[in-house]
Amino acid sequence: MTQEEFAQAARTYGDSVYRIALHALGSPQDAEDVMQTVLLKLYECKKSFESEEHRKHWILRVAVNESRRSLRSLWRRTCVPLEEWQETAATEDPVRAEVLEAVMALEPKYRLSVYLYYYEGLSVAETAAAMGANPSTVQTWLLRARERLRKSLTEEKEGSVHVRPEIVP
Numbered sequence: 001m002t003q004e005e006f007a008q009a010a011r012t013y014g015d016s017v018y019r020i021a022l023h024a025l026g027s028p029q030d031a032e033d034v035m036q037t038v039l040l041k042l043y044e045c046k047k048s049f050e051s052e053e054h055r056k057h058w059i060l061r062v063a064v065n066e067s068r069r070s071l072r073s074l075w076r077r078t079c080v081p082l083e084e085w086q087e088t089a090a091t092e093d094p095v096r097a098e099v100l101e102a103v104m105a106l107e108p109k110y111r112l113s114v115y116l117y118y119y120e121g122l123s124v125a126e127t128a129a130a131m132g133a134n135p136s137t138v139q140t141w142l143l144r145a146r147e148r149l150r151k152s153l154t155e156e157k158e159g160s161v162h163v164r165p166e167i168v169p
Contacts, residue, residue, distance in 0.1 A: 006043050009055060014039065016120060017063040023115040024067035024108055034066045041066075060122075060130040064112065071108065102152050103145075110145035113138050 001009075014035060021034035041062055049055040103114055109131075116127040117138075124142070128135040 001043070001045065009042060009059070010039050013056065013059045017059060019119065020060065020063045020112065020115065021067045021070075023104070023119075024064070024112050025070055026104065030070055034063065034070055037066050038062050057126065057129060060116070060120075060126075061132070064130050064132070067112070099149070099153065102149050105152070106145055106148060110141050110148065113141040114145045114149075117142055 017038045018031050018035045021031035022028060025031055025034065038059060042059060045058075047058075049058065103111055106114065112131060113127055116122045116130055117124065122130065124135050124138050128138040131138065133141075
């Protein structure tokens with residue numbers, strides 16, 4: 001891979017890798033670490049990719065794996081500052097911010113599957129490949145995540161604010 005190809009791939013996929021790691025880990029600092037690790041692995045990768053789609057799937061898969069590795073690390077379990085993710089996730093639309101906050105409150109497997117499917121626009125099969133799971137498992141995770149999101153958003157807002165159904169995945 002040439003310097004130019006690497007720079008283009010880093011510009012194209014860097015934000016996606018960061019957002020995947022942020023959704024998985026909940027910490028901007030940890031997400032930056034994962035992003036750097038993924039980009040370093042891409043730079044050092046001797047593999048030739050069949051297509052740009054192949055490169056994208058490889059990068060997303062490595063991002064998911066590195067996020068999981070970070071979650072399992074002893075260092076992360078002993079010191080975890082999670083407060084700062086809200087600053088990064090703040091948006092101007094309060095309903096979207098509320099939905100994003102509800103997504104961030106989900107268990108990691110649900111949060112990451114929702115993020116890859118709805119925010120990154122991957123298919124169920126692509127999400128399953130990135131997460132190393134069966135497509136039927138990802139469909140189940142998405143179903144359960146949608147149920148939990150509907151429940152948490154309607155319970156919190158019952159009577160005060162109407163949550164638009166097109167925003168809730």
